[in-house]
Amino acid sequence: MDFSPRILLVQLASALMLLTLREAEAICRPVSPCKCQDEETGKYIDLTGLANTDGEAAFTTTENSGQLINTFEYNPCLSFSTNSSSCSDVALCELNGLTGDQYALGYQQGAEFTVFPGNPEQLAVRYKYESSTSPREAYVALTCNPDVRVPLFSYISEGPPGTFYFNLTSACACPGGCADAPMRCDELLGGRNCSCALRNTSGEFLGLVDILSLNDPYNPLGVNVNNNQHIHFNPCSDMEHVRFFPNQCNGMTVCLANGDRAIDYGRGFTGKFTGNLQADAVLMYTSADGNRSTEITLVCDQDQRHSPRLILAAPVTDAMIQLEMRTVCACPGGCEQPQVTCQPQSDDCTCKLSQDLGSFTLSDLNNPEAPLHAVGPDLIDYYYNPCSNMSITGPNGFCRNVSGCKVNHPSNTDYAMGIQSGVSFRVSNYDPNIVTLMYTGGSQSKTFQVEARCNRNPDELVFRFLRAVPSSTAENAVYYFYLESDHVCPRP
Known part of the structure; x- marks a missing residue:
C-alpha cells in the first residue's frame, strides 16, 4: 500500500469532497445540477426559471478594489458565451477591468449542489474550470428570501487565488419558492x-x-x-x-x-x-x-x-x-369586482350607469355656439361640443357638423375629429365619477376620446388637450382630452 504524501493528500481531498457532498445532501438532495429536494420540507429548490435562455448571462456583478473594477457574469443552469473565446459556453465569467481579459470561472457540466465553505448550513452551487496551469472554481451561495422577487447576485471575495465566492438571493433559493417555468x-x-x-x-x-x-x-x-x-x-x-x-x-x-x-x-x-x-x-x-x-x-x-x-x-x-x-x-381575485357600465340613451349625450348608480350626462355643457376650447402644442386649437354637432370656421371648411375639430394654424389646415352620432361610453377605473366618451367618424374618419371626471367644485371647469397617439401629425392619430367639472358628476 502506497502511503506517499502525494497519495495521502489526494485521498484526503477526496474524503473532504465526499464529506462536503454528504453535508449538502443533508440539506438538499440533488435532483439535477439545477434542482434539489429540501430534506426537511420535501419541497424543491429550483433555479431553472432564473436562467437566461437567449445565450447571455442572467446576472452581472462587480468587484471594486481600488481603481480596478472586475466584472463577473453568471447564468444558472444554461451555458452562455461572451465576445471572447475564453468565455464560451460557460456558467461564470470574469472580465478583468485592467487588461480587458476574460476568464472562465466554471462550466455547467460538473456543477453540483454543495455547502458553502465555512458554513455547513448554507447551501451553494459549485462550478469548476479544469486546467493544468490555472484551475478555477466558484461557489454561489443560495440565500433564501421569499420577499425578493428580483434576484440579487453579488460578489463576496476571492481566496485562495482562483477560488471565487458569490451570493444569489432569491425566492427561488427557498424550498418551493419557484416553479420550473414562469406563470x-x-x-x-x-x-x-x-x-x-x-x-x-x-x-x-x-x-x-x-x-x-x-x-x-x-x-x-x-x-x-x-x-x-x-x-x-x-x-x-x-x-x-x-x-x-x-x-x-x-x-x-x-x-x-x-x-x-x-x-x-x-x-x-x-x-x-x-x-x-x-x-x-x-x-x-x-x-x-x-x-x-x-x-x-x-x-x-x-x-x-x-x-x-x-x-x-x-x-x-x-x-x-x-x-x-x-x-x-x-392577489388573484383580491380586487375583482363587477364592472360598472354605462348604457347610452337616445340623445347620444347621456348614459345610464349600472348598479343603480344614476346617470351621466354632459347636457349642461352643450353649447355649439361657444364650444369647449383647448390649445395643444405647436399652436394647434382643439374644439369640442358634447351632445350636438357644431361648425367651426377653418381654412379648409372640414369642421362642419362635427363634435370635435382640430385647427392647425402653422399648416393652415383644419380637421374633423369625430361626430356626435354613435358616441360610446366607458366607465373608467370601475368608478362612476370617471367616464370616457369615444367619438369617431366624420369626413376624415378621425377618432378622439374625452375622459370626463367629476369635480364637485362648481367653480372649476377644466378642458385640456392631453396627447395624440402616435403623434398629432399622423394620419391615424387618436386624440385624447381631459374634462373636469361638476356638470359631469353622476345624477340620481
Whole structure:
C-alpha cells in the first residue's frame, strides 16, 4: 500500500469532497445540477426559471478594489458565451477591468449542489474550470428570501487565488419558492393593461389580477431613489394634470423626476403582462422612444388593502427601473369586482350607469355656439361640443357638423375629429365619477376620446388637450382630452 504524501493528500481531498457532498445532501438532495429536494420540507429548490435562455448571462456583478473594477457574469443552469473565446459556453465569467481579459470561472457540466465553505448550513452551487496551469472554481451561495422577487447576485471575495465566492438571493433559493417555468398572466380584452388572468404553466386559471381600482392619474404612486430622484407611477394610464412638480411627468405612466427634469420610463399604451416564478403578475412598460423600460412585479400582500406599497427592487439604470408593488389587488381575485357600465340613451349625450348608480350626462355643457376650447402644442386649437354637432370656421371648411375639430394654424389646415352620432361610453377605473366618451367618424374618419371626471367644485371647469397617439401629425392619430367639472358628476 502506497502511503506517499502525494497519495495521502489526494485521498484526503477526496474524503473532504465526499464529506462536503454528504453535508449538502443533508440539506438538499440533488435532483439535477439545477434542482434539489429540501430534506426537511420535501419541497424543491429550483433555479431553472432564473436562467437566461437567449445565450447571455442572467446576472452581472462587480468587484471594486481600488481603481480596478472586475466584472463577473453568471447564468444558472444554461451555458452562455461572451465576445471572447475564453468565455464560451460557460456558467461564470470574469472580465478583468485592467487588461480587458476574460476568464472562465466554471462550466455547467460538473456543477453540483454543495455547502458553502465555512458554513455547513448554507447551501451553494459549485462550478469548476479544469486546467493544468490555472484551475478555477466558484461557489454561489443560495440565500433564501421569499420577499425578493428580483434576484440579487453579488460578489463576496476571492481566496485562495482562483477560488471565487458569490451570493444569489432569491425566492427561488427557498424550498418551493419557484416553479420550473414562469406563470403567465393573460391580459383581458378591454383591460386597459390593468387586469389579467393568472395561469400556471399547465394553463390552469388561478384567478383574476385586477389593479384598475388603483388607477389615479392625478395622484400617482411614488418612491424615492435618493434626495434628488423620485419615481412616479400610475397603474393603467398615463399621468395627467398631476399636482406635483415637475409637471413634465404628465403623459407618462412611469416617470423618473431628476431635479427639474422628467425622464420617460414607460407609457401606458405599451403595457404588457407576463408572470414570474413566484406566481406574481409582472407588468412591463416601455418609453415612447423605446430606449427605457420599467418592470413592475405585482406582489400579493393581504396587508396592503387600502393603498399599495411601491418598492424599488433594484438600482435604477439608464435603461431600466425595477419596482415591486405590494397590494391586495395583486392577489388573484383580491380586487375583482363587477364592472360598472354605462348604457347610452337616445340623445347620444347621456348614459345610464349600472348598479343603480344614476346617470351621466354632459347636457349642461352643450353649447355649439361657444364650444369647449383647448390649445395643444405647436399652436394647434382643439374644439369640442358634447351632445350636438357644431361648425367651426377653418381654412379648409372640414369642421362642419362635427363634435370635435382640430385647427392647425402653422399648416393652415383644419380637421374633423369625430361626430356626435354613435358616441360610446366607458366607465373608467370601475368608478362612476370617471367616464370616457369615444367619438369617431366624420369626413376624415378621425377618432378622439374625452375622459370626463367629476369635480364637485362648481367653480372649476377644466378642458385640456392631453396627447395624440402616435403623434398629432399622423394620419391615424387618436386624440385624447381631459374634462373636469361638476356638470359631469353622476345624477340620481
